[in-house]
Amino acid sequence: MTGQDTVHTSNEAGRGLSPVVGIVLLFAMVVLGAALVFIAGTSMIDAFEAQADQERVDLFVDETDHQLMTVAASGQDQELPIDEVDGDVRVVDDGHVNVTWHGGNIDVTADDDLGALEFELEDRTIAHQGGGIWEDTGDTVRADSEPQIGYDGESGTLELRILQLDEDVTDGGTTMARADHTVDGSLSDAINDAAERSDGENVTLSLTSSYHEGWYQFLTDALGEDDHDEVTVEHEPSDERVVATITEIRDTTTQPKLYVEEDLGPDGGEDIGDYQLEYGEPMQFEAALTNAAGDTFESPVMNVSIEDGPAGEGGDPLSAEGTKNRTVSVTDAKDELDPGYTYEYTISTLDDAGHKLDTLDEPGSFYLGKPDTNFNLSNTDSTVDDDYVTITADLHNIGLEDGSQELDLDLEYEEELEDDPYDDIELEEITRSYGENGTIEVPINQSVLLDGEYEATIDTEDDEATTSFEVSAGVDPGRVGLGEIEDANVSVQVLGSQVSGDGTIGGFPNPTPVHNLAPMSLDVVANDETEYSFTNPDGGSNLNTGPTWQDKSDDSFTYNFTIEDETELTLRNTRYSTCQSRTTDPAELSHYSGPTDRDFTWCTDTPWNSVFGPIDASQDQNLQNVRVRSAEDNTIPALPSGTDQQLSATEVLEEAGLVEPGEDELDLGSGEFVFLFENTIDCSQVGCDQNDIDALWNDAIDAYEQNPTDTYDPNFNDLIVYVDVERAGVDPDTPSITIDPGAGDSVSEGPGESDASDLDGSTGHSGVDADTDQIVIG
Numbered sequence: 001m002t003g004q005d006t007v008h009t010s011n012e013a014g015r016g017l018s019p020v021v022g023i024v025l026l027f028a029m030v031v032l033g034a035a036l037v038f039i040a041g042t043s044m045i046d047a048f049e050a051q052a053d054q055e056r057v058d059l060f061v062d063e064t065d066h067q068l069m070t071v072a073a074s075g076q077d078q079e080l081p082i083d084e085v086d087g088d089v090r091v092v093d094d095g096h097v098n099v100t101w102h103g104g105n106i107d108v109t110a111d112d113d114l115g116a117l118e119f120e121l122e123d124r125t126i127a128h129q130g131g132g133i134w135e136d137t138g139d140t141v142r143a144d145s146e147p148q149i150g151y152d153g154e155s156g157t158l159e160l161r162i163l164q165l166d167e168d169v170t171d172g173g174t175t176m177a178r179a180d181h182t183v184d185g186s187l188s189d190a191i192n193d194a195a196e197r198s199d200g201e202n203v204t205l206s207l208t209s210s211y212h213e214g215w216y217q218f219l220t221d222a223l224g225e226d227d228h229d230e231v232t233v234e235h236e237p238s239d240e241r242v243v244a245t246i247t248e249i250r251d252t253t254t255q256p257k258l259y260v261e262e263d264l265g266p267d268g269g270e271d272i273g274d275y276q277l278e279y280g281e282p283m284q285f286e287a288a289l290t291n292a293a294g295d296t297f298e299s300p301v302m303n304v305s306i307e308d309g310p311a312g313e314g315g316d317p318l319s320a321e322g323t324k325n326r327t328v329s330v331t332d333a334k335d336e337l338d339p340g341y342t343y344e345y346t347i348s349t350l351d352d353a354g355h356k357l358d359t360l361d362e363p364g365s366f367y368l369g370k371p372d373t374n375f376n377l378s379n380t381d382s383t384v385d386d387d388y389v390t391i392t393a394d395l396h397n398i399g400l401e402d403g404s405q406e407l408d409l410d411l412e413y414e415e416e417l418e419d420d421p422y423d424d425i426e427l428e429e430i431t432r433s434y435g436e437n438g439t440i441e442v443p444i445n446q447s448v449l450l451d452g453e454y455e456a457t458i459d460t461e462d463d464e465a466t467t468s469f470e471v472s473a474g475v476d477p478g479r480v481g482l483g484e485i486e487d488a489n490v491s492v493q494v495l496g497s498q499v500s501g502d503g504t505i506g507g508f509p510n511p512t513p514v515h516n517l518a519p520m521s522l523d524v525v526a527n528d529e530t531e532y533s534f535t536n537p538d539g540g541s542n543l544n545t546g547p548t549w550q551d552k553s554d555d556s557f558t559y560n561f562t563i564e565d566e567t568e569l570t571l572r573n574t575r576y577s578t579c580q581s582r583t584t585d586p587a588e589l590s591h592y593s594g595p596t597d598r599d600f601t602w603c604t605d606t607p608w609n610s611v612f613g614p615i616d617a618s619q620d621q622n623l624q625n626v627r628v629r630s631a632e633d634n635t636i637p638a639l640p641s642g643t644d645q646q647l648s649a650t651e652v653l654e655e656a657g658l659v660e661p662g663e664d665e666l667d668l669g670s671g672e673f674v675f676l677f678e679n680t681i682d683c684s685q686v687g688c689d690q691n692d693i694d695a696l697w698n699d700a701i702d703a704y705e706q707n708p709t710d711t712y713d714p715n716f717n718d719l720i721v722y723v724d725v726e727r728a729g730v731d732p733d734t735p736s737i738t739i740d741p742g743a744g745d746s747v748s749e750g751p752g753e754s755d756a757s758d759l760d761g762s763t764g765h766s767g768v769d770a771d772t773d774q775i776v777i778g
Contacts, residue, residue, distance in 0.1 A: 129163075130164075288325050296318065341435065342368075376397075406429045453469075493559075503516045514600070549589065583601050647717065
């Protein structure tokens, strides 16, 4: 005797107890049923003008179809341009669908309403129903756009994609189509449940609709009645119904049953935790399978599928009733999975045709990692605010073990710097459990950094990551000239003073030839005020004395001081009239190698009357007569000397170790400066352009290039001064950095869940592919 049961989408149905009822979850039954509800404004309810424009209607119908399918596929609300159509547009309660499994001991039906969106025109009606577009002229009904329903005779699979429509009237003026997630999947679930509860091998699709004539023509072709003996399509015009039946779409009597009894998990090998796998190594998954039929299942009997990754099939045949353990290997995981993450997997049993029979009710999960701890860096970035540079990076332990590592920070100053003060700064130790991924923050106070561009690299024992940033609120590394300085230790050192010329001492009739050393002074000027005036070893104000000619090693020629507040710092040089109160025999100067036929004449203090200068950058005086070299502008051309008793500027700098012989670049680091003064000649005396600040400098270069062996003025060797500004607060070894280690969620993994008792009575592969999307238009 045959039983009959009906499954409605609004009710919950229980499972049957027949041993030959199929499992709906295993036969991939897909019905794309999209229940659409209209949110219709008052404009939709109102009647449109009687005369419809056919072309506009056709365009609108096509656009409406596109919008409805977009909602069904994406779940995103779509606006329907109803106002663009002249005619009566409405959602009507028309159409009903049911799917019945029959032919066994228990017949079960799943059914629901279709609904239709109708465009009532003067000479015809166009309707969107079930995923198709139907045109009723009064004489005939045809499908302008066919629904997605079909039958594959080779695989024995009926595909159903049905769009359901419903109406929701609102007071708004805009008609919208939206997905109704509250009933999402209800029709396909009902069909799946019906297939599971019935042991029938036949399926019947019945459609009742005002557009039955079009449905009959469509289903006859779509299901291939003329090509497949198992397919029949009948038309019942009086009941406005079309009935399509496919016989023996599944085998319910001989199909054996194979269940996943228990997930035994992946095998990671010795010394690796449960449900942990080593990255790059083979993956083995084991499960206990139960053969409930007694018939032999040929290999492969088991499938393992990894989320967003590869799958594998295998397992020896199962030839007798009972429970046996089977193992499946999954390969190529290294190309598709990344270490440091947990992945879900499912285990399914397979019939001899490769169809899935039973699948874990809840997936299992495993952790994939590299050996030991492995600290990986990613998403490195840097931000700069008023006070701090903050370097951030995601620190992820992609290893298999918990552990700690010390991090290093390498700050590479991108601009010219003699020594890199920030190389390999040790940061504190960071701890991560396996799989833990958290963002670390490395804040650095800008005030301890030189202004300029940096490249920062964070290192772990396993990885490194780099980011770039620019500091503008730190310590100014210096430009041409000293400029504004604060929080700095300053050292000013006179390297050479060489203004001299031949003359005589004593009157007629026996004058004595001598070599006069011109007196000069040097002042350190801070904020336009004299900070310090240099003296010679005798305490006098004249720097250009006989005993110190070409030897400025005495401590009196070096001045060290500290600047705390922001200060405008520069140097001032003045030359005075010649004085001859003292003499020095050059032959007695061990450091001197020039002519010794004339004594040097000089005086301890500078006279009262100046003859050149002051050369003072702070007062913009005689700026043509001073050149400043720095790390950013360190070229030094060959320059002439003034007399045979003098050294050229290049020779003085070579003796000071600031330039290699034959080279044209000074070896200056950040904060180092060389001042080159010319206090003998100005442009008015050599005919150069007084408005060109480089004119005098270029004149000296040209003179040397034309006659390199001749003495010449200007030559910028009159006074040469070295300045070193060491910014306070910069610790070139270990800047004070406190790292924020961040924290991430710990990972968890474990077996999947299987409830074999739910699987009693499953039929295996159903032959119907169902997947329902309930969509509401409104």
